[in-house]
Amino acid sequence: MAVADTSENLQKCICMSCPSYPRGADPILYCARGESPKHIEQVRCTCPGCPVWHENDLSGLYFCVNGKAP
Numbered sequence: 001m002a003v004a005d006t007s008e009n010l011q012k013c014i015c016m017s018c019p020s021y022p023r024g025a026d027p028i029l030y031c032a033r034g035e036s037p038k039h040i041e042q043v044r045c046t047c048p049g050c051p052v053w054h055e056n057d058l059s060g061l062y063f064c065v066n067g068k069a070p
């Protein structure tokens with residue numbers, strides 16, 4: 001099931017502390033909202049440390065590049 005774009009999930013998203021996160025205003029919660037409009041340097045993806053990743057049984061990484069979780 002698709003990840004819900006809710007304020008609860010937004011608060012749990014840890015993208016902003018990820019080394020690959022593009023600084024500046026960016027939508028985060030990429031697993032629900034889709035990829036970033038910015039260029040992402042893929043340093044590391046910290047999604048497996050995020051509660052949303054576990055709660056939704058996700059397995060993918062780099063949603064900021066690859067788009068929404070299926």
Ligand code: SF4
Pocket residue numbers: 009012013014015028029030031032046047048050051052053058063
């Ligand atoms: S799984 Fe990744 S993109 Fe989705 S809420 Fe967590 S940190 Fe953000």
Ligand code: SF4
Pocket residue numbers: 014015016018019020021022030044045046047061062063064065
């Ligand atoms: S989706 Fe993964 S790589 Fe992209 S900013 Fe979030 S934690 Fe980092």
